[in-house]
Amino acid sequence: VTADAAEGALTGLRVLDLSGPLGNYCGKLFAELGADVVLVEPPGGSALRHEPPFVADEPGIERSLGFAYNNTSKRSLRLDLGHPEGQQVLRDLAAGAALVIETDSPGRMAARGLGHEELSRDNPGLVTTSITPFGQTGPYAQYEASDLVCLAMGGLLYLGGYADGPPVQAGQQQAYVAGNLFGAVASLLAVTAAETTGRGQHVDVSVQESVVMGLENAAQFQDLEGRIRRRTGGQQWRAGAGVYPCTDGYVYMLAGGIGGNRFWPNLVAWLAEEGVDRVDELRGEEWGERDFVEAEETKAMFAEIFLPFVRSRTKVGLYRDAQKWRVPLCPVNSPTDILGSAQLRHRNYFVQVPGLGPEAIMPGAPYVLSETPWSLKSRAPHLGEHTEEVLAEVGYTADRVARLREAGVV
Amino acid sequence: MEPLPLSGVRVADFTWVGAGSYTTKMLADHGADVIKIESRAKVDGIRLSAPFKDGIKGVNRSGYFADRNTSKRSITINMKTAEGQALARRIVAASDVVANNFTPGTMAGFGLSYEQVREINSTAVYLAMSMSGDSGPERDFLGYGLTIGALVGIHHLSGLPGQEPAGTGTNYPDHIPNPCHAAFAVLAALRHARRTGRGQYLDVAQTEPTIAVLGAAFLDATVNGRDPQPLGNQHLRHAPHGVYPCAGDDRWIAISVTDDAQWAAARQVLGIADEDCVRDWTGEAARHRDRDALDALLVAATADRIAEELFHRLQAAGVPAGVVQNAADVVSGDPHLQARGHWLRLEHPEMGETLYNAPPFVLTGTPATLTRPAPLLGQHTHEICREVLDLDDAEIARLEAEGVLT
Numbered sequence: 001v002t003a004d005a006a007e008g009a010l011t012g013l014r015v016l017d018l019s020g021p022l023g024n025y026c027g028k029l030f031a032e033l034g035a036d037v038v039l040v041e042p043p044g045g046s047a048l049r050h051e052p053p054f055v056a057d058e059p060g061i062e063r064s065l066g067f068a069y070n071n072t073s074k075r076s077l078r079l080d081l082g083h084p085e086g087q088q089v090l091r092d093l094a095a096g097a098a099l100v101i102e103t104d105s106p107g108r109m110a111a112r113g114l115g116h117e118e119l120s121r122d123n124p125g126l127v128t129t130s131i132t133p134f135g136q137t138g139p140y141a142q143y144e145a146s147d148l149v150c151l152a153m154g155g156l157l158y159l160g161g162y163a164d165g166p167p168v169q170a171g172q173q174q175a176y177v178a179g180n181l182f183g184a185v186a187s188l189l190a191v192t193a194a195e196t197t198g199r200g201q202h203v204d205v206s207v208q209e210s211v212v213m214g215l216e217n218a219a220q221f222q223d224l225e226g227r228i229r230r231r232t233g234g235q236q237w238r239a240g241a242g243v244y245p246c247t248d249g250y251v252y253m254l255a256g257g258i259g260g261n262r263f264w265p266n267l268v269a270w271l272a273e274e275g276v277d278r279v280d281e282l283r284g285e286e287w288g289e290r291d292f293v294e295a296e297e298t299k300a301m302f303a304e305i306f307l308p309f310v311r312s313r314t315k316v317g318l319y320r321d322a323q324k325w326r327v328p329l330c331p332v333n334s335p336t337d338i339l340g341s342a343q344l345r346h347r348n349y350f351v352q353v354p355g356l357g358p359e360a361i362m363p364g365a366p367y368v369l370s371e372t373p374w375s376l377k378s379r380a381p382h383l384g385e386h387t388e389e390v391l392a393e394v395g396y397t398a399d400r401v402a403r404l405r406e407a408g409v410v
Numbered sequence: 411m412e413p414l415p416l417s418g419v420r421v422a423d424f425t426w427v428g429a430g431s432y433t434t435k436m437l438a439d440h441g442a443d444v445i446k447i448e449s450r451a452k453v454d455g456i457r458l459s460a461p462f463k464d465g466i467k468g469v470n471r472s473g474y475f476a477d478r479n480t481s482k483r484s485i486t487i488n489m490k491t492a493e494g495q496a497l498a499r500r501i502v503a504a505s506d507v508v509a510n511n512f513t514p515g516t517m518a519g520f521g522l523s524y525e526q527v528r529e530i531n532s533t534a535v536y537l538a539m540s541m542s543g544d545s546g547p548e549r550d551f552l553g554y555g556l557t558i559g560a561l562v563g564i565h566h567l568s569g570l571p572g573q574e575p576a577g578t579g580t581n582y583p584d585h586i587p588n589p590c591h592a593a594f595a596v597l598a599a600l601r602h603a604r605r606t607g608r609g610q611y612l613d614v615a616q617t618e619p620t621i622a623v624l625g626a627a628f629l630d631a632t633v634n635g636r637d638p639q640p641l642g643n644q645h646l647r648h649a650p651h652g653v654y655p656c657a658g659d660d661r662w663i664a665i666s667v668t669d670d671a672q673w674a675a676a677r678q679v680l681g682i683a684d685e686d687c688v689r690d691w692t693g694e695a696a697r698h699r700d701r702d703a704l705d706a707l708l709v710a711a712t713a714d715r716i717a718e719e720l721f722h723r724l725q726a727a728g729v730p731a732g733v734v735q736n737a738a739d740v741v742s743g744d745p746h747l748q749a750r751g752h753w754l755r756l757e758h759p760e761m762g763e764t765l766y767n768a769p770p771f772v773l774t775g776t777p778a779t780l781t782r783p784a785p786l787l788g789q790h791t792h793e794i795c796r797e798v799l800d801l802d803d804a805e806i807a808r809l810e811a812e813g814v815l816t
Contacts, residue, residue, distance in 0.1 A: 009598035009599055009601055009602040010598055010601065025623070029591075029594055033595075033598045051646075051647065052646040052647050053626060053629075053630045053634065053646060055633055055634070056633075056634065057634065065626045065629040065630055065633060065634075066625075066626040068629060069625035069626050069628075069629055070625065070626075134746060135750055135772070136772075137749070137750060138746045138747075138749040138750045139745055139746050139749055140725075140746040141746075143725045143730075144672075144725065144728060144729065144730040144731075145666075145730050145732065146645075146648075146651070146666035146668065146730045147666075148643065148645070148651060148652075148653075148664045148666050148732075149664050149665075149666055149730050149731060149732035150732070151664070152653070152662075152663075152664035152732040152733060152734045152735065153732040153733065153735055153744070154735075154740070155735050155736065155737055155739070155740040156578060156579075156580070157653070157664060157734050158662075158734050158735060158736045158737075159578065159579030159580055160568060160576060160577070160578050160579045161569070161576050161579070162569075162570070162573075162576055165570075166643075166653045166655065166662060167643075167653050167662055167734050168568065168569060168570060168576055168642060168643055168653070169568070169641075169642075169643050169653075170564065170568045170577075170578040170582065171564060171566075171567030171568040171569075171624075171627075171640055171641065172564070172567055172623070172624050172626070172627055174564075174578070174582070174586070174623070177586065177587070177623045178586050178770075181586055181587065181590035181591070181594075181623070182586075182590060182769075182770050182771055183771070184590065184594050185436060185590050185593045185594055185597070185771075186769075186771035186773060188594055188597040188598065188601075189415040189416070189440050189597065189773060189776075190415065190773055190775070190776070191601075192415045192416065192597060192600070192601065193412070193413075193414075193415040193773070193775070193776050195601070195604075196413075196415075197412070197413070199412070199775060200775070201773060201774050201775025201776065202774045202775070203771060203772070203773055203774070204771060204772040204774060205770065205771040206750065206752075206770055206771065208746075208747070209747070209750070209752050209767075209768075209770030209771070210586070210770040210771075212740060212747070212752065212767060212770065213585060213586065213767060213770050214578075214580060214582060214585040214586045215580065215585075215737065215740070216474070216580040216581060216584075216585060217459070217460065217461055217473060217474035217477070218580075218737040219477075219737050219740065219741050219753075219765060219767070220461050220473025220474060220476070220477055220764075220765060221460070221461040221473070221737065222737040222738050222741050223461075223473060223741065223764060223765035224461040224462060224463050224464070224465075224473045224761075224764065224765075225460070225461045225462070225464075225465050227461070228736050228737050228738055229579075229736075229737060230660070230736075231576070231579050232579060233569060233574070233575075233576030233577060233579065234573070234574055234576065243560075243565075243574055243575060243577075245574070250560075250574060250575060251560070252556055252557050252559070252560035252565060252577075253557070254554065254555060254556060254557050262455075290460060323548075323550075323551045323552060326552055327552075328552055328553050328554060328557045329557060330553055330557040330558065330560045330561040331560065331561065332560040332565050332566050332575055333560065333561055333562065333563055333566060334563065334566045334567075334637050334638070334639075335563055335566075335567075335624070335627045335628050335630075335631040335637060335638050336631055336637040337563075338562065338563050338621060338628075339628065339631060339632070342546075342547055342548075343542055343543075343546045343547055343548040343549075343617075344546075344617075344618075344621075346545065346546035346547060347543055347545060347546050347615075347618075349618060349621070350628070353629075356629065356633050357633055359632045359633060359635075360629060360632055360633050361628060361629075361632040362625050362628050362629050362632075363618070363621050363622045363624070363625050363628055365618070366591045366614075366618050366619040366621075366622035367591055367592070367595040367612060367613070367614045367618070367619070368543070368612065368613035368614075369595060369598070369599060369610060369611075369612055370610045370611040370612070370613075371599075371602065371608055371609075371610035371611075372598070372599070372602050372610065
């Protein structure tokens with residue numbers, strides 16, 4: 001690592017991450033583009049430390065894989081914010097910070113003297129980002145929620161699952177993902193403004209609304225055509241669009257898809273070249289008409305023609321051939337399939353992370369920045385690993401830290 | 411009034427379809443002047459995607475397009491002409507960000523590869539969002555929306571175990587992981603450009619951000635040696651945790667109990683009697699062990715209840731619960747979203763007053779308003795020619811007559 005490469009796009013920003021599942025990935029995005037991110041943890045450890053999956057399925061505050069992934073490149077300060085002296089420590093840290101990320105119930109920070117107004121009193125450029133299930137205001141602001149509840153209230157849960165069954169959640173806590181990601185964009189917008197004008201602000205991120213952003217066109221279908229989109233899993237959602245079984249799993253094809261339907265002729269040409277029976281029935285203007293391709297008889301007819309072909313091939317072979325014919329078809333990959341991807345290997349996408357055993361591999365850079373590369377600085381910290389170091393940086397003497405430790409504050 | 415965070419930033423926007431357009435929308439809604447450079451010959455596919463105002467198809471009538479292109483201006487240029495490319499280069503030269511989501515090589519065909527752009531604008535942040543990135547054996551592969559969702563694992567991980575994967579029901583990577591990561595990278599690179607005067611090249615594959623939000627699954631695979639499977643509606647730690655039927659057609663409630671107090675409260679609201687609790691379900695481990703039995707109890711207890719009423723009663727008792735809202739609920743039935751002003755109605759020249767999402771966050775010091783509805787195809791061609799390209803009316807007329815401006 002050269003000195004140049006160590007200079008990230010966000011170098012010079014101090015971020016205090018007080019969050020858990022709703023904000024730790026947001027903090028990670030800042031950390032790995034160069035910000036100095038301090039994870040401020042309660043005495044029992046950050047919430048994600050208690051969430052499975054764990055190493056070898058044994059719970060332990062240094063064993064959570066979700067914690068290990070979402071907190072790389074940060075330092076950890078263990079601090080009791082229920083204690084008045086702990087609150088003063090946080091105010092002292094905030095005086096030198098650009099951003100605080102917090103995910104407590106609305107009003108709880110302010111009740112401890114740690115709201116945005118108090119934290120920014122000596123630091124008018126501070127941005128405080130609050131990421132909460134329903135945001136800071138409105139009738140549901142104090143309601144309790146999990147990832148599942150946010151998915152439900154944001155409307156995405158209704159669209160997931162099978163046509164003939166109950167709604168089924170998106171995997172791996174995507175409501176929290178949405179809150180983290182929109183929280184990161186909002187935070188950096190506010191930091192941009194603060195660096196330009198010198199004025200920070202409080203940023204109010206709603207996870208429910210972040211989920212709503214993922215409804216695709218469902219809200220507009222309701223508004224413009226008065227139609228409620230429903231879930232379509234387990235069946236084609238249009239003839240030529242959906243999941244199809246092959247010899248070793250499934251593929252997803254979007255040939256009878258959106259837009260000008262420009263891939264349909266490619267699919268027909270491919271199937272003709274493969275000598276698929278009845279391929280001529282797939283020709284004709286009607287295959288570009290929404291009512292036609294959404295009709296049950298059309299879907300059934302397409303399945304009769306396409307299934308014998310697709311069922312005789314592997315997902316890797318179908319992917320390769322479809323790309324040759326410029327047909328949007330991809331394998332339905334599991335994490336193990338993805339770990340074996342030649343494309344991702346070529347791009348050095350996966351990285352090893354120390355401290356979790358020799359096999360531990362995780363996703364690396366989500367983007368490539370030519371001048372200020374993404375950089376994994378360190379494994380996720382142990383609880384309180386950097387307490388002394390961080391406090392020394394804000395001018396606390398060893399004696400003072402020792403007294404705080406004795407009082408159980410740090 | 412405070413300037414918006416990106417006021418003064420100009421974006422030469424060659425993106426189209428899904429993730430690219432959503433990325434530049436976020437920049438536009440927060441003050442950037444986003445100039446969408448469009449082709450009349452090869453129209454942005456989302457302009458031709460349902461739903462349409464009154465169900466009537468038209469390049470200026472798609473609600474899908476409209477919601478993804480707020481606050482932008484549109485110019486139509488024939489990029490197959492040398493003069494058209496020269497005009498585009500002048501817009502690029504006057505921009506802070508240059509964005510595209512074509513397959514690699516397309517921009518070079520316009521004379522707008524990063525190397526070419528850097529020569530005329532060394533401070534530009536150049537965002538490229540191809541499917542698989544600009545290097546590697548699959549760099550020229552094609553994909554969008556849910557085919558990408560399948561490729562990156564989210565489809566496999568969403569559904570019932572042992573059944574065909576169900577996915578999220580949407581082109582999920584387009585809406586959340588890709589645009590948010592791309593916008594974050596652009597904002598970071600803009601900071602670097604402000605501080606150093608140096609632009610840079612951003613290669614945001616439309617696969618890698620979604621894989622990055624599934625990080626724990628990859629550690630579970632490599633550390634614990636198993637291939638993570640979908641969970642249905644279950645949780646790895648807590649129970650009951652699921653979706654339960656309510657009275658009416660396709661009405662459901664989501665409930666997640668995370669501790670003993672919530673379990674006691676949920677039982678009381680749901681009327682689950684002591685004798686129905688055939689084992690001691692104190693402690694999260696006991697409840698998780700018997701999660702199937704708990705689900706059966708809840709299904710029976712919720713089936714005749716009104717979802718909205720039960721939601722408020724459970725919340726009043728401190729139990730995390732929510733109505734599984736459909737689009738109509740979200741758009742017009744949810745008083746909380748109304749109170750927060752999530753939905754905006756903007757007057758569009760062809761569609762009339764239609765529905766738009768406000769940003770899902772409030773910057774309390776620099777609140778964003780969508781400055782305008784989605785542009786008509788080529789709506790701002792003249793305006794941009796005059797303001798940005800400094801062309802007079804005679805020159806604009808000539809370029810139109812010669813098919814450079816379309």
